[in-house]
Amino acid sequence: MPPCSGLDDIVSAVRAAHDAAIPLRLRGAGSKDFYGGMLAGELLDLSGCRGIVAYEPTELYLTARCATPLAEIEAILAEKDQMLAFEPPLFGGATVGGCVAAGLSGPRRQQAGAVRDFVLGVKLVDGCGQVLNFGGQVMKNVAGYDVSRLLAGSMGTLGVIAEVTLKVLPRPPLETTLVFACAEAEAIGRLNDWGGRPLPISASFWHADRLFLRLSGARAAVEAARRQLGGEAAMNPELLWDSVREQSHPAFAGSLLWRLAVPSAAPCPGLRELRAIEWGGAQRWYDGEAEAVRDAAVRLGGHAVLYRAPESMRCREGAFAPLAPALLALHRRLKRAFDPKGILNPGRLYAEF
Amino acid sequence: MLKSDNSQCCVDPANLERQLRRFLPQHCLLVGEEDLRPYECDGLTAYRELPLAVCLPETEAQVIDILRTCHRLGVPVVARGAGTGLSGGAMPHAQGIVLSLARFNRILRIDRLARLAVVQPGVRNLAVSEAAAPFGLYYAPDPSSQIACTLGGNVAENSGGVHCLKYGLTVHNVLRIRVVSIEGEVFEIGSEAPDAPGYDLLALMIGSEGMLGVVTEVTVRLIPKPELAQVVMASFADVARAGDAVAAIIAAGIIPAGLEMMDKAATAAVEPFVKAGYDLAAEAILLCESDGTPEEVAEEIARVTGVLSAAGASEIRVSQSEAERLRFWAGRKAAFPAVGRITPDYYCMDGTIPRKRLAEMLSAIAVMEKKYGLRCANVFHAGDGNLHPLIMYDASQPGNWQRAEAFGAEILELSVALGGSITGEHGVGIEKINQMCVQYATPEIEAFHRIKAAFDERGLLNPGKAVPSLHRCAEYGRMHVHRGDLKFPELERF
Ligand SMILES: Cc1cc2nc3c(=O)[nH]c(=O)nc-3n(C[C@H](O)[C@H](O)[C@H](O)COP(=O)(O)OP(=O)(O)OC[C@H]3O[C@@H](n4cnc5c(N)ncnc54)[C@H](O)[C@@H]3O)c2cc1C
Numbered sequence: 001m002p003p004c005s006g007l008d009d010i011v012s013a014v015r016a017a018h019d020a021a022i023p024l025r026l027r028g029a030g031s032k033d034f035y036g037g038m039l040a041g042e043l044l045d046l047s048g049c050r051g052i053v054a055y056e057p058t059e060l061y062l063t064a065r066c067a068t069p070l071a072e073i074e075a076i077l078a079e080k081d082q083m084l085a086f087e088p089p090l091f092g093g094a095t096v097g098g099c100v101a102a103g104l105s106g107p108r109r110q111q112a113g114a115v116r117d118f119v120l121g122v123k124l125v126d127g128c129g130q131v132l133n134f135g136g137q138v139m140k141n142v143a144g145y146d147v148s149r150l151l152a153g154s155m156g157t158l159g160v161i162a163e164v165t166l167k168v169l170p171r172p173p174l175e176t177t178l179v180f181a182c183a184e185a186e187a188i189g190r191l192n193d194w195g196g197r198p199l200p201i202s203a204s205f206w207h208a209d210r211l212f213l214r215l216s217g218a219r220a221a222v223e224a225a226r227r228q229l230g231g232e233a234a235m236n237p238e239l240l241w242d243s244v245r246e247q248s249h250p251a252f253a254g255s256l257l258w259r260l261a262v263p264s265a266a267p268c269p270g271l272r273e274l275r276a277i278e279w280g281g282a283q284r285w286y287d288g289e290a291e292a293v294r295d296a297a298v299r300l301g302g303h304a305v306l307y308r309a310p311e312s313m314r315c316r317e318g319a320f321a322p323l324a325p326a327l328l329a330l331h332r333r334l335k336r337a338f339d340p341k342g343i344l345n346p347g348r349l350y351a352e353f
Numbered sequence: 354m355l356k357s358d359n360s361q362c363c364v365d366p367a368n369l370e371r372q373l374r375r376f377l378p379q380h381c382l383l384v385g386e387e388d389l390r391p392y393e394c395d396g397l398t399a400y401r402e403l404p405l406a407v408c409l410p411e412t413e414a415q416v417i418d419i420l421r422t423c424h425r426l427g428v429p430v431v432a433r434g435a436g437t438g439l440s441g442g443a444m445p446h447a448q449g450i451v452l453s454l455a456r457f458n459r460i461l462r463i464d465r466l467a468r469l470a471v472v473q474p475g476v477r478n479l480a481v482s483e484a485a486a487p488f489g490l491y492y493a494p495d496p497s498s499q500i501a502c503t504l505g506g507n508v509a510e511n512s513g514g515v516h517c518l519k520y521g522l523t524v525h526n527v528l529r530i531r532v533v534s535i536e537g538e539v540f541e542i543g544s545e546a547p548d549a550p551g552y553d554l555l556a557l558m559i560g561s562e563g564m565l566g567v568v569t570e571v572t573v574r575l576i577p578k579p580e581l582a583q584v585v586m587a588s589f590a591d592v593a594r595a596g597d598a599v600a601a602i603i604a605a606g607i608i609p610a611g612l613e614m615m616d617k618a619a620t621a622a623v624e625p626f627v628k629a630g631y632d633l634a635a636e637a638i639l640l641c642e643s644d645g646t647p648e649e650v651a652e653e654i655a656r657v658t659g660v661l662s663a664a665g666a667s668e669i670r671v672s673q674s675e676a677e678r679l680r681f682w683a684g685r686k687a688a689f690p691a692v693g694r695i696t697p698d699y700y701c702m703d704g705t706i707p708r709k710r711l712a713e714m715l716s717a718i719a720v721m722e723k724k725y726g727l728r729c730a731n732v733f734h735a736g737d738g739n740l741h742p743l744i745m746y747d748a749s750q751p752g753n754w755q756r757a758e759a760f761g762a763e764i765l766e767l768s769v770a771l772g773g774s775i776t777g778e779h780g781v782g783i784e785k786i787n788q789m790c791v792q793y794a795t796p797e798i799e800a801f802h803r804i805k806a807a808f809d810e811r812g813l814l815n816p817g818k819a820v821p822s823l824h825r826c827a828e829y830g831r832m833h834v835h836r837g838d839l840k841f842p843e844l845e846r847f
Binding site (some may be wrong): 041056058059060080081103104109110113114116117126130131132133134136137138139140141143144145146147149150152153154158169170171173191193195196197198199200216218219220222223224225259261262264265266268279282283300301302303305320321322323324326327330331333336337338349350 | 464466547548551561608625777833
């Protein structure tokens, strides 16, 4: 199938696949081919559908075609001192469509919110090749069900996101990073204690008994917080946060990586294979045996994602935590509502659909 | 006895009552007309209907039984919180029951360390913040109705408030809900941990207006209360300048805790009532709040004041005490009831528009006031482009309500034409059902119906609300107008 260079191409490709019941594998830049369920189906190469359609700094939104590289978006935002506040990983060439579909947020999520919190509208091509417009470019819009946000993290299984509008925010005037020496339990305790106080904490990262804390905000607020918190100034903070966001930090090295999402105050699960803690305690990274990790996640009231793993293990385990039967049935019905023939990224979210 | 006034109905009211009494105690079921009367409408009083019965369950097991019974008998169910909704979302169905969550009024847990509260859906919005206050925490979304409206209603409407610009809407502050489906199945949606697995059903459920399930428990995020808040009040000699000032604040990289506008008609209505000290000579006033540490607030207030004077503010005042701050806000928060005092009835609209189109919208409303012969006061969540024109009318005058309704419809349709939406936070309900046909084309409306069917195949939850039938849209006669085309060729462009 030739690469798509615009909406019309996407529509005709999906229509043809729908008519012939051929599964499609959606791809922006392929930066997250490693993530989620197994890749299956004929390649629908979206890389030609790029370009920023609209950017209105004072309206705080940006609209871009799906394969627009995030790097390009961040560059144009930086010119106006604005940013994608959820700090999505770039992983090389990540595109905005893939960013929304995968739903991955970076270090600033603990303060600013997740991808879904910034999705304002989408142009979607559903599994029948119909073009659907949901949401828009305004901050508040409760007309109709919020399909735009539903797509965040849907792994391309509900439709091809052809265009997306994101809310953007001003960059904080000042950022500074502190470092503290402390063990796992103490880090979790401190992060939650600080979280309950009005401090401008925009990111946190614990690894190998060192806890890094990024403060962002008005100059006065950052300086006051720094005096209050103590700790030491970290070296090269930009490089550090970039390596956390891009997972190039040694904490994430290796072929096996589990992501545990847990309530931030959940105690240490007593697993030896802890690699790192982020998001004020709510995101924890492990390697280790599937059963032990999944059990620990459930015990702590959260869930585990098999984030990076050898193909055989991903096949066997499934990437995402299994859904309760009633919830799975509901997912299937929703999937059918958007993609009745099940041709879009089958198995990429759950093997069942 | 349940009333039975509809010969073509398929519901046998006597049988329904018998079935409900099997598991609902006497005090949990209302069937007499005088008992049903208080439930005939929500905050949008122009639309009224009496239900067959009102159920006031006290346990989730009763909710499940009620829903199962209604599902089996094909009886429509309208969930209800405090009934403060402004789009007729909780207006009963003549052939159905009202399921009131009023008795689900307990705060189940406040977790100081994890900064969250688990509450039942009938808990009032303000009660959550009050309960969290001893821990220095609060629940951020603060609709002006917060002393009365419930968390269940907030979830169903994705309610906002004056602090949403910085702290987000309900959808940004709810972590998890428990929902009972029309078939009586219980779902846990979302979780205390971030990014629950599977589709983001929480996003879908929030703002779904009681169409997809009945919420029986809500977990919300609490955030630390800022040390200090201060508000700047600025006067402007014309509304366009005030609109530009809003954009200038954002352009300066400031996201204030609140950014609100009131026009002259609104301040004139409010001032005698609240004595907030508003500048009555100004065509518009802006309220801009800053919160954080004292140093941070001082820094931001200085920047905001600079931007506002550069943008042409004729007078600027900064609240000098917490009492004064609250007084500045009191007028804004009491705007609806204040307008209610100077007119027999008022009709509150809820369109959103790109901020930069504000002046255009306000000039168009001024033209419409003449066209419909009705006055309109405007309050505006200016920071996020959400306009609340309050159309004043007198329901006792024949034809008056119809004119108000047409006036409102024209504002909403202009909101869409200007690139916005027919509703920012009050929901579609029954009120804006026709304007849905203007905002969305057939394929999207069909998609909404498919989503609804995935949750509620027989369409028993809040039927006739939120999403219009295609038939209705065809009748409304606008399906031929497609998105992006000029919607109002007859309207002068400003
Ligand atoms: C003076 C005034 C000021 C207002 N200011 C604001 C404002 O600033 N911002 C704002 O957003 N809104 C505002 N509103 C509108 C209204 O208060 C909100 O929409 C509120 O969230 C409704 O809550 P409620 O409990 O009254 O819900 P109701 O009116 O009882 O119901 C609203 C909708 O929610 C559904 N529902 C209720 N409970 C449940 C449940 N447990 N499960 C499923 N569905 C349920 C109902 O079926 C209905 O569709 C205002 C209203 C008034 C009267």
